[in-house]
Amino acid sequence: MRRAILIAVPYAWLLALFLIPFAVVFKISLSDIALAIPPYTPTAKDGIWNMLSQLDFENFIFLTEDDLYWKAYLSSLQIALISMLLTLLVGYPMAYAMARAPEQWRPTLLMLVILPFWTSFLIRVYAWVGILSGEGFLNQFLLWIGIIDAPLTILNTNIAVYIGIVYTYLPFMILPIYSALDRLDGSLIEAAEDLGCSRIKAFWLVTIPLSRNGIIAGCFLVFIPALGEFVIPSLLGGSGTLMIGKVLFEEFFSNRDWPVASAVAVILLLILIIPIVLFQRNEQKQVEDGK
Amino acid sequence: MAETVFAPWDDPTEKPLIRFHNVTKRFGDFTAIDDLTLDIFEREFFALLGPSGCGKTTMMRMLAGFENPTEGAIELAGQDIAGVPANKRAVNMMFQSYALFPHLTVWDNIAFGLRRESKDKAAIAARVEEMLKLTRLEKFARRKPHQISGGQRQRVALARSLAKAPKLLLLDEPLGALDAKLREATQFELMDIQEKTGTTFVIVTHDQEEAMTVASRVAVMDEGRVMQVATPERIYEAPDSVYVADFIGDVNLLHGTAAPSGEDTYVVTWSANEAPVQAASTRSFSTGQTCHLAIRPEKVAIHKDKPEADNAVQGKVLDIAYLGNLSTYHVELPTGDIIKAQVANTRRISRRDFTWEDPVWVSWSKTAGVLLAE
Numbered sequence: 001m002r003r004a005i006l007i008a009v010p011y012a013w014l015l016a017l018f019l020i021p022f023a024v025v026f027k028i029s030l031s032d033i034a035l036a037i038p039p040y041t042p043t044a045k046d047g048i049w050n051m052l053s054q055l056d057f058e059n060f061i062f063l064t065e066d067d068l069y070w071k072a073y074l075s076s077l078q079i080a081l082i083s084m085l086l087t088l089l090v091g092y093p094m095a096y097a098m099a100r101a102p103e104q105w106r107p108t109l110l111m112l113v114i115l116p117f118w119t120s121f122l123i124r125v126y127a128w129v130g131i132l133s134g135e136g137f138l139n140q141f142l143l144w145i146g147i148i149d150a151p152l153t154i155l156n157t158n159i160a161v162y163i164g165i166v167y168t169y170l171p172f173m174i175l176p177i178y179s180a181l182d183r184l185d186g187s188l189i190e191a192a193e194d195l196g197c198s199r200i201k202a203f204w205l206v207t208i209p210l211s212r213n214g215i216i217a218g219c220f221l222v223f224i225p226a227l228g229e230f231v232i233p234s235l236l237g238g239s240g241t242l243m244i245g246k247v248l249f250e251e252f253f254s255n256r257d258w259p260v261a262s263a264v265a266v267i268l269l270l271i272l273i274i275p276i277v278l279f280q281r282n283e284q285k286q287v288e289d290g291k
Numbered sequence: 292m293a294e295t296v297f298a299p300w301d302d303p304t305e306k307p308l309i310r311f312h313n314v315t316k317r318f319g320d321f322t323a324i325d326d327l328t329l330d331i332f333e334r335e336f337f338a339l340l341g342p343s344g345c346g347k348t349t350m351m352r353m354l355a356g357f358e359n360p361t362e363g364a365i366e367l368a369g370q371d372i373a374g375v376p377a378n379k380r381a382v383n384m385m386f387q388s389y390a391l392f393p394h395l396t397v398w399d400n401i402a403f404g405l406r407r408e409s410k411d412k413a414a415i416a417a418r419v420e421e422m423l424k425l426t427r428l429e430k431f432a433r434r435k436p437h438q439i440s441g442g443q444r445q446r447v448a449l450a451r452s453l454a455k456a457p458k459l460l461l462l463d464e465p466l467g468a469l470d471a472k473l474r475e476a477t478q479f480e481l482m483d484i485q486e487k488t489g490t491t492f493v494i495v496t497h498d499q500e501e502a503m504t505v506a507s508r509v510a511v512m513d514e515g516r517v518m519q520v521a522t523p524e525r526i527y528e529a530p531d532s533v534y535v536a537d538f539i540g541d542v543n544l545l546h547g548t549a550a551p552s553g554e555d556t557y558v559v560t561w562s563a564n565e566a567p568v569q570a571a572s573t574r575s576f577s578t579g580q581t582c583h584l585a586i587r588p589e590k591v592a593i594h595k596d597k598p599e600a601d602n603a604v605q606g607k608v609l610d611i612a613y614l615g616n617l618s619t620y621h622v623e624l625p626t627g628d629i630i631k632a633q634v635a636n637t638r639r640i641s642r643r644d645f646t647w648e649d650p651v652w653v654s655w656s657k658t659a660g661v662l663l664a665e
Contacts, residue, residue, distance in 0.1 A: 185388060185390065187387075187390040188390050188392060190355075190357060190377070190390065191386055191391075191392075192392075193357075193376070193377045194355055194382075194383055194384045194452075195378075195383065195403050195407060195451070195452075196378045196404055196407035198378055201407070205403075206392060209394045210392075
């Protein structure tokens with residue numbers, strides 16, 4: 001009985017905060033736009049049977065007809081993928097250095113990685129506007145040391161979006177990799193060297209495979225939220241930055257086309273389910289391996 | 292039977308495989324190895340024995356190439372190996388934790404070192420199979436390290452370190468993680484494998500029984516220095532210092548002054564109230580020189596009445612330790628000293644002749660003890 005209650009709590013949570021809202025969004029995506037409150041038809045006021053009979057997949061068909069949408073999805077995938085790789089490239093050496101740091105330093109280093117979360121995410125992204133803009137700190141600094149003659153255009157480009165995503169999601173990459181590397185037994189590296197590996201070879205053959213689970217976890221934790229990211233591309237990106245989060249926002253608030261916006265959201269969720277399922281599987285395998 | 296005894300250390304023409312030349316290793320202010328000179332010969336099973344922190348692991352790590360001596364030189368087959376990195380040395384190590392790669396199967400673990408030096412797949416496979424057979428692991432080749440038992444893991448570690456046919460195999464507390472029964476069986480297995488492969492083994496251990504069982508020679512270490520290097524028999528029967536006598540096995544120590552009483556025999560005055568005892572010694576002592584007489588408990592006999600013996604003292608039984616095969620009697624002398632006498636329990640369910648508080652005599656011959664200066 002107590003077990004049933006314990007299990008029921010997370011399921012109730014999922015039902016109330018994920019499944020029901022999803023059902024609502026899915027229903028709206030099958031509706032038509034209307035000049036009313038709420039801005040779609042049919043609603044439950046028309047009677048349940050009446051409402052169900054009027055639903056159709058018109059909005060989903062519309063998404064395939066206008067190339068804006070699939071281009072936005074593709075561009076989001078591309079940006080999320082590239083940012084994930086960049087975050088990995090920056091995060092792995094940091095996690096490695098942290099795991100190799102003297103024992104008494106590690107809690108401090110860990111704290112420093114988490115520290116940015118103490119400031120609002122929005123404020124931190126706005127701070128990047130100040131750094132990257134034409135008259136921003138970065139350009140002023142580069143001009144001052146004489147590397148460039150004219151200010152670089154970084155803000156409102158994809159580069160700014162990459163910088164923003166890498167900066168924001170770096171802790172999510174570092175923490176799982178750090179935890180994998182921290183558990184790594186140093187004698188394994190010595191054993192590899194003893195058996196004829198150079199330092200670099202030992203890193204490839206032992207360290208990387210043994211931190212694989214951390215790398216995979218970190219990549220998913222960056223890729224999944226980056227795919228639907230809205231704040232970073234809208235604040236740092238330019239008109240050329242096409243991301244599905246932005247499209248979604250525009251459909252909802254500028255066009256007030258809730259049905260199409262809902263359809264966009266449903267497709268985004270379906271795209272995200274693939275990596276989420278893969279992530280779950282990886283986690284489960286890790287538990288089964290007992291490692 | 293004119294079988295030649297394996298004793299290259301007694302042959303002055305024999306060249307050692309490893310030679311420590313006045314090696315000193317310091318970590319900051321701490322001296323781990325203090326001016327150490329030592330020869331280890333080919334095909335030897337050499338044990339480094341000592342309490343933790345005595346420097347034995349540091350010596351091994353210097354041989355493996357993970358540490359370099361601060362002063363002095365280490366020669367392997369006549370060549371100074373200082374500065375040669377671990378991956379370029381014909382030396383392999385079996386780690387205390389085994390350090391098996393958890394992401395690789397038993398087969399791939401054993402093949403790991405071979406793949407680094409050769410591309411010949413067939414040759415690697417043949418060598419791995421050979422190693423699997425040697426360590427009786429054929430059935431477990433496809434398993435991962437976490438799917439096999441501790442004893443099997445130990446054998447995988449051994450197979451992996453032997454696979455490259457090193458000139459020298461280092462074993463760092465190889466049996467520490469095994470339970471007593473398995474440890475004993477594995478000791479003989481190790482000796483067997485050492486004999487079969489003809490590899491020189493250097494084993495680090497704090498377990499004296501293990502060192503005595505497997506090794507051809509034992510180096511007893513303390514605080515970065517080698518106290519004595521000798522065969523297990525000599526270490527036990529003829530220790531050359533009180534430290535070694537006390538560290539290896541159980542020992543009774545009598546402190547006193549020596550006086551010569553004949554050829555190679557001395558009279559040791561050890562107590563104002565008790566009669567002096569006689570001891571034979573090839574080591575010479577001058578009259579009045581301080582000395583220590585070390586006598587192993589099994590060489591001390593225990594009697595009800597005063598025996599006819601070179602040395603006999605009276606006391607009373609203070610404690611009895613029953614070990615199954617042996618019983619050790621702790622006999623307290625009137626001086627307060629305690630002499631331990633060990634008796635083999637040769638008969639089953641025999642009535643014990645002595646019990647607590649019994650007045651008894653303990654005796655030993657003059658050749659039973661070793662007379663030591665320090």
